[in-house]
Amino acid sequence: MKKRVFILFALIGCFIMPGLAQNKVTGTIVEEANGKVIPFVNVGLFRQADSVFVSGAASDDKGHFELLAPNGDYRLAVSAIGFQTFEQMLTVKGNQDLGKLQLKEGSTKLSEVTITEKRPLFAVEGEKTMYNVAEDNSIQTGTLSDALQNAPGVSVDVEGNISLRGTSSVEVWINDKPSHMTAENLKTYIQTLPANSIDHVEVITNPSARYGSKADGIINIVTNAKIQKNEFFSFGVNVSTHPYIDPWASYVWSNDKLTVNAYINGSYSDWKGNSFVDQSLFNASGALANHEIDSTLFKNKMYGLGGFFSVDYEIDTANSLNVWLSGWPNWGDAINNTSFFREEYLPNVLTTDMRESTNGRSSQYFANYGLYYQHKFNNEGHNLSVSVNGMSFGGGENGEVTRKFTLPMDYTRVLRQNSLYHSTGVEGEVVYNHPYSENGEISVGYTIGYDPEHQSLVTDTVINPNSDKEAWEWDKDVYRTYNAKFTELNNEAFITLQHKFGGFTVKPGIRFVSELVKGAYPDSSQYNFNKHFFSVRPSLHLSYRTKSMHNFSLSYTRRIAAPGAEQLSRFPMYHEDNYSSGNPELDRIFTNAFEAGWTKYWNNFGSIGLSAYYRGKTNNVDRITVSNYHWLYGRVVPYSYPVNVGKSHNAGFEYNMMYRPNGFFNLRFYANLYDSYIKTEYEGHEYESDMWSYSFRLNMWAKLWNKLELTASGYYSSPTQSLFSERQGYFGVDAGLRADFFDRKLSVFVNANDIFNTNRFGHSNNSPYVQSNSSYKYNSRSVAVGVTFRFGKMELEQMARQGGEGAPSAPQGMGGM
Template sequence: MMRYFPLLFLSLFFCYKLGISQSQTTIQGVVVDSVSNETLFSASVALLHASDSSLAKGVVSDDKGFFRLSNVSQGSYILRISYVGYDMFYKTLNVSSPHKNIIVDTIRMRSLYNVLGGVVITDTKPIYSFDGEKMIYNVSEDAEIQSLTLSDALQNAPSVEVDIEGNITLRGVSSVEIWINNKPSKLNAENLKTYIQQMPANVLDRIEVISNPSAKYAAEGTGGIINIITVSKIKMNSFISFGINASTRPMTSPWLSYMWANEKFSINIYLNGNYSHNKSKGSGYNLLFDDNKDTASYQTYSNENKNSSYSGSSFLNISYNIDTMNSISFWGNVYGGYYNSFSTRELYRKEYAIVGSEYKYSTLSDNQSNNYNMSGNVMYQRKFNNSGHYLRTNIGANTYNSLQNGYYERDYLTQNELDKTTLSTDKDKNYGLDAKIDYSYPFSKNGELSLGIFDNFSRNKGLIYEDTLLPGTQNYRLDSIRYRDYISLSNAIETYASLRQRFGNFTVNVGLRFQYKQIDYQMINSPKDNIKQNYPGLFPSFHASYRTKSMHNFRISYTRRIAYPGARQLSSFVIYGDESFSTGNPFLEPTYTHSMDGGWSKFFKKIGDVGVSSYFRYTKNEINSLTDVVFSDFYGRVVNYSVPVNSGSGYQTGGEFRFNYRLKSYMNIRFYSNVYFSHAETMFDYPETSLRNDTLIVTESFSYSFRLNYWAKLFKILTVNASANYRSPTKSLYVENQATYSINCGMRADFFKRKLSVFVNVRDIFNWNKREYNTNSVYYKAYNTTKYDSRFVSAGFTLRFGKIELENRAKSGM
């Protein structure tokens, strides 16, 4: 590919020279804050063609708020100016003759929320920005990502990693809260993965990464918050678009969206369907040792998996401005799907405790499930003035229902008496209600007080059972050992107070949040395993930022956070599998985290922007899953089991580096790296009679990851992109995950003034992506590798009618 780079650079140079030779008209002006009259540095200034709102030219304002658009051709235009935390500015301009200089009156930008200190740190089209505690990735302004998926967009967000299975980590921590449009997603783990892997990136407005959330946000979770925004402010008019995305996996996903809006009323409808199929192969082994550290058993296996799904979603958003001070909005979402998972395994097991105990057998499982998720929210906002004084109320509800039926078959090569056939059923019904009130009062020109209260209730009813085929008959009998009938209740009440004050270019935000959570897990068929816990707590936060006139940006923060154990993790009810079992731990305690974060960033007019940050996170009682071995009377031999444990205390410290280079508007190169060291100490409390003496386990890991992205525009209609990703091995309690890496590339072409777009992408060109991990304790050793069909070609098209400016809001998945 390197041999094409000279041609690429010559093409870009030719396009640049051709563009500057056409006209001599100049448009210039100054951008200031409407209240303080302070000049706004690095405001994004875009000149749009009035006919279709496509981009003609773009610059950013300098440190005196001044901007100049040079070499503008004759025609009608819309001048659009944006700045983080401010309302969008529009002005119609007509260029009637060349060699004419147009001086625009001083442009006074109006603050949206009286947010102080929000600073854009990127260039012409702001890809990255800071707004208080938020690191913002403006997806709608990133041409490189438009033909890809939400999963790819998350990979470009600061500090975020997404693995091949759709699992998300933030700075190497997996307990991340995923929000959609400023609210927790309320999707279960599998539906969330589907949402992330299938949602087109061009439905997104921005992704807000809050690595150290203040007291204004929920204190739950140790990994921070990722807020996915699909709705942006629209002035007026209508827009409709549709398209189809497909891949060789295979995958097919048609979608349709419509948006109509005027100054008072707007409606947004989005429909999406999806069919997907994927395959994977795996293999591995495990060794089990008894308390004397003698080998108890050895097992090897290989498996093949095939998964297919049919799903669809619909979204409706209605907003109405009652008057200039009162507004009401409603959104609702329906998501449903059918899923099929088929897998086969070949296994060999040898038991050393019993002479001649060798087993060869195969298993087959076929699971079908269907589910649907419905959620809705009504919001009313009362503004008392246009300076950020408002009261906002939200009332929401959601429901989730699923039914899974499975068939399982175990066939021994010689010991036919051990053959087994089962039918399983898993029913799940869930609903939730929530209400929230937020109040914001700007008590001075540079100060703001925010107060809020939140209540969230959820109820989950589950029923799981298996029927086993009686030998020599066609009759099935209920397996009472594997029967579970339960109700899980959760209720959380939260309040917060947050104070923000600016002193010149220095901004301080302090907050305090109180949370009280109740967990009630009731095993209907086994009351002795019921669990009920209450968790009250106070969670302070501190954030400070400072910027200089030369656009150096500094920030520092501290928060205390909590991660609650799940209801199932607390119940001691034993779940028996085919070869192992799992149980909960009623003595689990919440995980508490003290998190500190600091960073510096700088915007450069010539090259783009650069950012460096460091962080330190101290964790107490982190919850991990421990795999151990024990002799089981149920199985009649030594088997492995898993149980959640509090793995003592530990810390993680690291640093990030980000560099964004842009050559005019024709080329963009981005580099991001994250390096961190983690240390954890786990103390086991074995009985005095136990033969085990490894009571203190120290786990240390040095890990790093990087991403390199390249994007270029050729001949005005064609864009090309390429990316490389690498993540080093990581460690947790007894487990080491091996490195992952991939290279991707693609191209997109826009025709008829972007009314038609087509794209082709190749994912994981060299088919490298797989999941590989080792488990290594004194009593249990295991290795597993799973290879996915991660190399595939995807293609698609989009047709647009109406104002292109409406596109970010018209396509919305949540």
């Protein structure tokens, strides 16, 4: 496999290198009056035909600048505070030195003609590591899931599960606010949101007191929000061999005060796959209780709609308002066919042979809305902001599970289930920022959040039904029927201080958190609970930046996370072949996190970054699976519940490198090596596990003749562990190309995903009571094709939401059946 990846990258590299030549446009900015050089001036090149931005830079301390551009006709624009805007038309044919460009004194404000230099793909800003997605041409044809794969330390497995440095304790934020999505809705979101609607991703591996997060890390996804003037409309369609089809349209309108952004899309997909489980259960004395083998073929058809609408209004120079609303409903049908073969040894010897078929229909939605108001007391960072954010998600599933037994006797059992779930959370926050000097700033804030959730499940059964389905007499299964209401109420306050001493920055902070968690079961009040938690979370972040672009960082945070409502509930959830519950005795999770890092940037090379981290936990919550004889099943079955693990830590190193010899070729490599350690006590026995894990990713992007883009990526993640379980490693290779026509009014792309068909999810469990191996595979190898049409000003395109030019990862199957 490694040879295949190497050969693929080598061949592509040999093909593209001849097409990478770019012309250098250089010059020096001086004052017309006295000939003095003007440092740090914005310089940009725009195509004469349509004003599309091509290249930008800032002059150095000697007034010198350097731009890269292919042959063509351009408009050169130069702007600086206190000087009139300078413009010059030029034709580029080979390298060009423009000599001295003289600026006249004037009252032009820089904000009117700001030309922004292209940002680096990766940058460190305080506690944040920034991945500027909008600058990464190789990912624009993908989804948010693809973009996250490139963010430092982030991994997304084939099921859509997100991890950061090997741990799943990560919180996803959207536009600086917690997403509040369920795990399944979050998977759908990242697998369908187009990557070219993302401005940048912030990875915070050691969050300060500014963030009220329970997780070990935060991934903040910042979408394109600020739109330039004028009007832009685009539409397109993307198709894949999965099959998958996604038509979409985007519209942007803007003037000096108001910006409106609208986006809508539809989707259809048909996913197929298979799974396999081999499981053995043991009793307390270690004797084999039963052995089971399951094999499943599944097929999911999904239909969806999506929409986004936002309005930005600049009331005046001191006040601004932004409101937004997005919604993503989807629905579908699922068909699963499973073969079970089970041999039971305790308490009686029994062989079971059974076929199960599931036919169900599901629907779900999630919506996000918000309002953000900011008042500026001045332009030096003194401001007050008020925000209200809401997240609503929910859905339902209804279906039938038919089980036909041939052993130990011939009979049929049909299970009918109808489930509903709904959550509408709202959060309000007030933040006040006050720079007390040129080098220091203090921030204080208060947040209140209310998150109610309602879940219900109704289950009916019938034994040996006849062919007349209308005459079936259903019996209510009271053990698989429930009605639950959960409520979480949070009150939080924080204060942070940041002060700069030259290139050195220190940022201490503290956050106070009060959390109330309630659970109510109207039909089973004995399971009601009410828990309150209070915590104090200090943090300290230090950073140092040199003039030669060296960045150093050192940080410490202490976090205390309370368990969630479902983790605390004792209510037993009875499934067909196993059951589970929460644990009201769960304590808070205490985390001490240390991190040190170094990053170096070069203008003509790229960047190299190294970091070391340690994250030690006590009372970490993990699920354990044991085997119990249960009277409802009449046999030994798996039972899972959450427990506080005694001690655990993840400690390791990260390395990232970007080679960027010019603006039209880059090669990026990321690697993570870490040690995962777990130690706990269970039923009087001490268990200890230690594992080294690693992952790496190699990405390449190139643009030829200013029209054709080529991409390729290869990735590998080694096995990782959690309590009594191990996730198997996975790897894959993707490649694609994209071409633009008619001055980018038409674009066409082709992507080949998982070329060697290697994406497979595997998991093993090795607890004292349960030993199992499972695997999951879907039709990941595919070819996707897309077409995009654009109308209006091209400079608006980067900020307009567009359809993701690539098929998303597989959606999750129907749950609860």
